[in-house]
Amino acid sequence: MIFAFDIIILVFLVVAALISLSVKDLLSASMIYGIYGFLICLLWAEMGAVDVAFTEASVGAGVSTVLLIATVFNTRRRSSD
Numbered sequence: 001m002i003f004a005f006d007i008i009i010l011v012f013l014v015v016a017a018l019i020s021l022s023v024k025d026l027l028s029a030s031m032i033y034g035i036y037g038f039l040i041c042l043l044w045a046e047m048g049a050v051d052v053a054f055t056e057a058s059v060g061a062g063v064s065t066v067l068l069i070a071t072v073f074n075t076r077r078r079s080s081d
Helices: 003-022 026-046 050-073
Strands: none
Touching: 003 026, 026 050
8 A cells, every 4th residue: 555645545535525515516516526436436446445446436436426416407496596
């Protein structure tokens, strides 16, 4: 394991999580959630858990992000502000 690479991924994970929580737009939050899933995938792969990384890439960064974006596009606002 490369310690510096782990720290860099950890910093990016925390930044992506904070941005995802603070952004107001649901589409942006969904996209940042996909980036977060990809970073988790990189972390699992770097730690040697390739099967978990593949599952995270396909489900966490792939299917979940697509479903969230599809949900945002199919949601209508009640007010016009």
